[in-house]
Every structure is written in C-alpha cells, then in structure tokens.
Amino acid sequence: MQILFYLLLFILRNHLITCVQPLFPPQIVFSGNDDEIVAIDEINQRAFITYSLNPPMKQIAYVMNHFPYAIPDSPESKYYVQLSNRSPVNLCTYGTYWAFGGSPFNYFPTHWTNENSFTIKNYINPDNNFIHSNDSSKDEDYWYTNVTCTVDSGEIYPCKEIYFQKNTDIPIRLTEVRHVAWSVIQVITNLTIITIGKPDDKYFDSIPKNWSIACRDINLGLTYNPTSAKIDLNQSVEIQVWLSTPPHRINGNDTVRIQWISKDCPDCFTYSPEQLFFSSQNFQEKQTLTITRVKKGLLISMIVPIFYGGGFDLVTPSSFPLYIQ
Template identity: 55%
Template sequence: FNVFPSNWLLNINSFAIKNYLEFKYVMIHSNDSSQNEDYWYANKECEIESGDKYPCEEIYFKKNTEIPLRLTQVVNRGLKHIRTTTNFTIISIGKPDEKYFDSIPKNWPTVCEDLDLGLSYYPQFTQIGVNQSVEIHISLSAPPHRIDGNDTVRVQWNTTECIDCFTLSPKEFTFNTKNFQEKQILRITRVKDTSQTKIVPIFNGGGFDIISPERFSIHLLH
C-alpha cells in the first residue's frame, strides 16, 4: 500500500490501533447465559421488517472472559431494518504479535500518501484580463507531517502554457503545523494575453512531496 485509508479523515498526526466495541445502548448481562457463553443485550428493543422485536444490540463472550464471540445488531439497510450477526475470529489476545505489522513499511511516514494533505484556496477558477490582478487566499487542508523533526512545507508555483504571461507574488509560501489554517494571499497579475491556463503548485516537505500537485491547480480564465 502507499496511501493512508480515506476514512482516516481526522487531520491528526498519529493514529492508535485499539481493540474495543462501542454500543449505542446500555447493555445488560443476562442471567440465562449458556454454560459456555456470557450473553449481554441492549436495554432497548428494535423492530425488524417482519414485525418481530429483538434487543437492538446483543453480544456473546466466551464464558468468564472478555473474548467476544459474536455480535448481533438490528441495522438499517435502505428502507428495511434487518437483524445481522457478526462472528469474531480471535487472532491474538493481549499485545498483538509483531508479525501482524510486518507488512507496514518502516519508512511509511515518507512513502505513504496522506489523502488529507492538500491546498484549500478561493477562488479556484478566476477570470483575469491583461494588466489586471487577482488575489487567491491559500491555506493547507491538513497539518503537514513532522519528518525528522521538521514540519515545514514550502509551496512554490509553476505556470503552464505561458511561463511569462503572469507575475506571482510572493513566489513562495511557508506553512507548518501552527499556521497551516491561516490564509496567505497569492497575488497574480496577467502581463500578456493568452488563452486559459493554470498554475500548478510545487510542494517541498511535510509529506506533501508525494501528493499529486495537479489536483490543486489554480485555473485562470481569459
């Protein structure tokens, strides 16, 4: 793999792998648990498509342990409420064996693309005539990574189609974990007539080096 999962949209700098079950309702321990299992059920009932009612959540543990065996829930599937059961496979008890993490590359902070990283700016499309200027407000969509103690990312710009048709000021921005949400202003002035073009950022540092800069182009209309 070479990207962070897209569901890690938390804009944080570290992630903890935890083992827990979170319930929506108060769970009650049943006095009618079987000889080999402990049974817990929610204090609220939910009705399924057939009209039958069940505890909204139920879970079974191996007797006198915290080892979960299966989880039963009433869930919404489109316009229907159905009862589903998830069976658990226990692969490790206590601290996970290191073998389960061997597939993670040791250099993941520098080779894995963080899908949160990018630029936020307004406007994204703008019309600008000759000898006219426009101001683009720019910030980062997520804090840069701290790599080897450095959390700074430098952003420069590359114009396409016509490299001398525009002047840019300033030519470089610097962001870090403290100012990444503060808007900085890029002033663009058209000095020559040309067709539609775009300005593509150049990233350096903070984990931004491996993201696609084309995704964050500023489009200039004639």
C-alpha cells in the same frame, strides 16, 4: 444463620457476574469475516487489522503511540499514528493525531478517537449500555443495546448484540446493524479467538521501515479562500493560501515551495508571486496569490499546485485545485 448468609452471598455473587457487562480482554487477537484478523494491545497501546478486499488485494492498518521508524523529534514520533497500506498496489497513507492533524480514515473502533487524539481502548464501547438477556443459553451470555435499529426489510433489531462464552470475557460473535453500500442490514460476525494475552510482534513487524518518507501524510495539504473565481481577460483575482499542517523537516529543511499551473491552458494565466514558501513557522499564515488572465481559454480552467519539498512530494496536486472561469 451462617449457612443462610453464605448462600445469600453466593446468590449475590452470581447475580453480579451475570449483570456486569463483560468487555473484551485488553490484549487479544481474533479473526472475523472476510479473513479479518484484529490484534489489540491496550496495555502497550498498539493495534493491527487486516482483511481481504478484491483478491489479491488486502487492506492492512496499524495504529499506535510511539510509531516505529518515525523521524526523530517529528510529530509522528510523539503522537499516535494510524498507517494504512493496501497491497499489492502499495497504496500507503498515514495520519498523525495531534493539534494540526487527525486522520480522515479510521479502520478501528470509532470510540478510540475524537478527531485529533487517539487512545486504544477496549474493542467494545462500554458507553453503549448493553443489557444482559434473560434468554441467554446455558453456554452463552447474550447482551444487547437498549437502542434499536430498522433494516431495509423492515425488521427491528437491537443496534448491537454480543455473545460471550458463559461467565467469561471470551467473545463468540457480534451482531450489528450497519450501512453497507446503499443498504441498511444486520451483519453477523463470528469470532475465532487466536490468542489472549500480548499479541505476537509478527503483526507489527510488517510496518514498512521507510514509511515516513514512502507513505503519504494524509494531513498535508493546502487551503484556499476563495476556492474558485471568475477572471476576465487582463483582470486579476487574489487568492489567500495557507497550509493545514506544518511541512515535514527533511535533511534539516522544513520548507515547501509551491508553484501553480493550469494543465488545460498553461499560458492563460500568470501568478504573482511566482511561488510561495511555507515552513513550520508560517504554515498557518495566509499568503496572497494573485492570478491574472492573459489569454482566453476553456469555460472553466483547473489550476493545480506544484510542490517541492516539505514532504509534499507524495501529495496529489489535483486534490487541491483552483477553479477559474
């Protein structure tokens, strides 16, 4: 009787091992397609990814809490920051996940973020409801989602599939149906495990030490209401202006001064007041800019801001245009 009990216990244990969905190790470094290297450290809440674009261009991204080299007492020093750096062109941008931020770009799994917050979790989303296949080979455990996707050629596949080494949490490859350019295709990613355990600091040592002043804060920007208007000669229109996030405090000053200019017809318009001031205290308060047409110009003129201070020096003015007919 005792032997039968232990036999049943052994069978039940093996059944549970087989049926409990494995996840990636919480600390892992692996490589995939396109020279991709991913380092994940759930325990210390940091992650890294790099992959090749058109040679010699390379994309690098980091995300972590308590981002190094942040300005003390800034939002970046208190909340999660995701920083993207594209070399060798040094196109460096970042976003901070807090009440007035987030990041419009994300190089990491989508289930790690919900717009204004970020948490580094397992690489695999456990909410995907993976099913263990009875057709797994003797060397692999095969898991697939219960949701199917159709590719452009008409075949139907599980939207996501994962293969692990038998009875382990060591991933071998991923298969996923994705939108790539204008096509819907099945993408297979063969994984090579580099290390399991705390990722080497070398993956994070490449963070630029001056990123807080040399990289563009993607959250800094203007909001207008309305964003376009028709102004006849000697007539005016009122535009409400406010910021989407507080300006940066630089050398004790968190004020940004903004003027406006029409590049195609600089003397077609006047602005009242000539400049607006925003700080961390009033950045959400709507201020009124009055634009008056004093000269006829093009059918449609584009008016752009000129920024001074508050970390806006790296913001592209043409990203925040006003269109005037």
